[in-house]
Amino acid sequence: MDKIVIEASKYAEQNQQSYSKMIRTENIEKHFGKLHVLKGVNTSFTAGEVVSVIGPNGSGKTTLIKIILGMVVADKGKVFFDGKDVKKDFSYRHHIGYMPQIGHYPENMQIGQLFSMMKDIRKAASHLDEELLNEYKLASMFDKPMRTLSGGTTQKVSAALAFLFNPKVLILDEPTAGLDPLASEILKAKILKAKSDGKLVIITSHIMSEVEEMADKIMYLFEGKINFYKTIAELKNETGEEKLGKAIAKIMIQQAHV
Amino acid sequence: MFKISKYIVYDILRSRVLIAYTLFLFVVSFALFYFEADSAKSIVSLLSVMLIIVPLISIIFSTTYFYNSYEFIEMLVAQPLSRNTILLGEFVGVSFSMIAAFMIGIGIPVLMYAATSTGFVLLLSGIVLTLSFVSIAFLASVVMRDKAKGIGLSLMLWFYFAVIYDAIVLAILFSFSDYPLDKAVIGLTALNPIDIARIMVLMKLDISALMGFTGAVYKQFFGSGFGLAYTSAVMLVWIVVPLLFTIKVFKKKNL
Numbered sequence: 446m447d448k449i450v451i452e453a454s455k456y457a458e459q460n461q462q463s464y465s466k467m468i469r470t471e472n473i474e475k476h477f478g479k480l481h482v483l484k485g486v487n488t489s490f491t492a493g494e495v496v497s498v499i500g501p502n503g504s505g506k507t508t509l510i511k512i513i514l515g516m517v518v519a520d521k522g523k524v525f526f527d528g529k530d531v532k533k534d535f536s537y538r539h540h541i542g543y544m545p546q547i548g549h550y551p552e553n554m555q556i557g558q559l560f561s562m563m564k565d566i567r568k569a570a571s572h573l574d575e576e577l578l579n580e581y582k583l584a585s586m587f588d589k590p591m592r593t594l595s596g597g598t599t600q601k602v603s604a605a606l607a608f609l610f611n612p613k614v615l616i617l618d619e620p621t622a623g624l625d626p627l628a629s630e631i632l633k634a635k636i637l638k639a640k641s642d643g644k645l646v647i648i649t650s651h652i653m654s655e656v657e658e659m660a661d662k663i664m665y666l667f668e669g670k671i672n673f674y675k676t677i678a679e680l681k682n683e684t685g686e687e688k689l690g691k692a693i694a695k696i697m698i699q700q701a702h703v
Numbered sequence: 704m705f706k707i708s709k710y711i712v713y714d715i716l717r718s719r720v721l722i723a724y725t726l727f728l729f730v731v732s733f734a735l736f737y738f739e740a741d742s743a744k745s746i747v748s749l750l751s752v753m754l755i756i757v758p759l760i761s762i763i764f765s766t767t768y769f770y771n772s773y774e775f776i777e778m779l780v781a782q783p784l785s786r787n788t789i790l791l792g793e794f795v796g797v798s799f800s801m802i803a804a805f806m807i808g809i810g811i812p813v814l815m816y817a818a819t820s821t822g823f824v825l826l827l828s829g830i831v832l833t834l835s836f837v838s839i840a841f842l843a844s845v846v847m848r849d850k851a852k853g854i855g856l857s858l859m860l861w862f863y864f865a866v867i868y869d870a871i872v873l874a875i876l877f878s879f880s881d882y883p884l885d886k887a888v889i890g891l892t893a894l895n896p897i898d899i900a901r902i903m904v905l906m907k908l909d910i911s912a913l914m915g916f917t918g919a920v921y922k923q924f925f926g927s928g929f930g931l932a933y934t935s936a937v938m939l940v941w942i943v944v945p946l947l948f949t950i951k952v953f954k955k956k957n958l
Contacts (some may be wrong), residue, residue: 477957516780517957538783545781549774553714562710566782 465493466528467570467614467645468513473522475508475669482508484669485522492613495636495646497656499693502667506649507546509666511618514543539567540605544616546649548599550591556602557587560609564655567610577605580631596623608639615639615646621655633659653690665693672700704792705710707779709797721804724760728808736816743908746821749809750904753829754897756803758836759861765797765840766857770850777958790841794946798837802816807828821907828900828938835941836861842945845952868895889924896941903934904921 469489471548475482490496498506498667501539505587511517513524513539515531522531528539549558559664561582579583581601586594594602607615617636636659638647640687650656662678673696675678677689686692732749739745758768772793779789807830813822840857847853872891876884892898906925924930 469720469896509958514781518955534785535785543781545777549777551710551714551772551775551778553717554710562783565706566779566784569898 454636456650458583459573466490467526468527469528470513471508471523471525473512473682474520474525475505475512475517476520479506482669484518486586486666486669486671488664488671488674490645491638492645493643495648495659496662497660498647498664498666499651500672505669506666507618510618510647512540512640514541514616521699540570540613540635542610542612542615543605543688544585544600544607544617544620547596548603550599550602552592553590555588555590556583556594559591560587560606561589563606565611572611573613574608575605577601577608577631577635579607581628586682589608597625597628600624601628604635605682608635613644613681617646617648619649619651621650621652629655647683653688653693657689663693665696704787704795706921707784707789707792708796708799711772711793712800714772715800715944718768720764721800724764725804725808728756728805729812732809732812736812739940742817742819743821746813746817746825746904747908750825750901753809753825754832755865756899757832758865758897761833761836762800762840762857762861763854764801765837766844766854767842767850768797769793769841770853773958780958786954787950791952794837794949798834801833802830805833821843821904824864824907825904828903831938832896832900835938835945838942838945838949842947842952844945845949845956864895864897868898889921893937896938899921899934899941901938903938906930909910 447546466489469487473483473486486505486509498509500506508517512519515524515535523532525531526540529537532539554562560578581604581686582600583605586598591599591602604617604620604624607617615636620632620636633655636648639646640659640661646659647655648659657677660677662674662676664674675683680689680692680696681687684692684695686695731752735745735752736742739748753917776789782784806826810826812824839860843856843860844853847856858898861905872888876888892902902921902925906922925934
């Protein structure tokens with residue numbers, strides 16, 4: 446009898462878990478020619494967290510993100526969004542806001558046209574989040590063509606677009622690279638606000654102080670595999686370091702010696 | 704899908720290349736009609752110009768445009784849109800713009816000077832020719848990742864259809880001249896959209912008698928209702944098949 450109760454509670458727990466998991470990947474494999482970029486990535490992301498994906502250049506961070514977004518097609522494996530396989534159904538992208546590492550936009554299009562086009566395409570007139578648009582004062586530049594913008598301004602446009610449709614999930618690929626200090630503070634505040642609203646935020650970044658400020662969990666990708674996926678507190682405890690940067694460096698050195 | 708096309712058309716209409724193409728076609732067709740009193744003769748001259756220029760500009764412009772709008776496509780792929788919608792939207796937008804340029808450049812002069820059934824067939828064949836070369840250009844663009852290689856492939860394909868193909872057909876006719884070839888030749892024309900377009904117009908012009916015995920076979924076959932259905936079907940295949948392959952490749956493409 447007891448056994449059955451335990452089994453049942455275990456089952457309930459598993460069920461609970463699978464519901465709160467916003468995004469889950471199963472055994473993702475990807476080759477680019479001879480290069481084996483992702484070697485079986487199994488992971489999941491829960492709503493209400495900020496997860497920072499870190500790793501050396503070329504470790505597959507952007508590829509993993511692009512596979513979740515459906516921009517790159519995996520050789521093997523599956524991506525689930527809210528428990529549903531995304532392969533045949535593209536509508537899950539309604540719930541994702543994506544900010545690319547380097548935003549590529551149609552050159553001749555003006556900022557204002559870009560925004561009205563995106564609104565037109567996403568058909569989400571209700572509940573627009575124009576906070577970043579206002580804080581970055583983009584409206585005053587609406588008639589500027591995209592090709593004349595500086596790298597930083599393009600990043601501001603990308604950020605404002607990612608948040609515009611109030612998505613449940615935000616995927617930000619090196620969001621603060623190229624932004625001036627003021628702009629990146631605004632973005633960070635926005636990210637923390639999104640987290641408190643119960644959204645899932647996935648960030649890749651190389652700036653450890655920033656990761657420490659925002660992230661709850663850290664996923665470390667190394668040569669196409671997840672090396673560890675832990676909370677910041679766990680990492681600091683295990684290594685006995687105060688600063689996240691040092692803690693991660695310590696782990697990397699330890700692993701290099703093994 | 705048409706939303707995407709709409710933005711592409713807005714974008715292309717501002718392109719100087721397309722305006723130059725329209726003006727060039729307009730000036731050439733006006734000149735040909737203006738200096739030649741017999742409009743049938745003008746149509747023959749116009750046909751020769753059209754069969755070279757329309758496929759060339761269609762294929763090169765579409766390929767270049769596809770690579771230039773790569774960023775746009777990349778942006779759309781992260782949105783809640785299916786890849787088919789994105790690709791077809793892109794195809795409709797580019798085709799619409801090319802056909803608009805063609806209809807202004809050649810359509811208006813033809814309707815002014817030669818609004819005959821021959822004139823209409825000329826316009827129709829120009830439109831399907833444009834569509835099939837845009838379709839071929841898209842296939843070349845999704846197959847090649849590199850822009851320079853893609854444009855190179857497009858140029859080679861155009862050169863093949865416009866020049867080399869005829870040489871191959873001639874070589875076949877020459878080396879097998881001892882055999883009855885009339886049916887084989889009809890089959891061979893199906894392998895080249897430019898040839899099909901040429902035949903569609905020539906059959907309307909009553910000059911096939913000048914082409915000797917083969918011309919008579921042509922006239923008998925292509926002049927009939929069945930022949931018309933055949934040419935239309937073949938042209939449709941030349942539009943749809945490359946497009947289907949493009950969709951297939953694009954579905955698996957990494958952006």
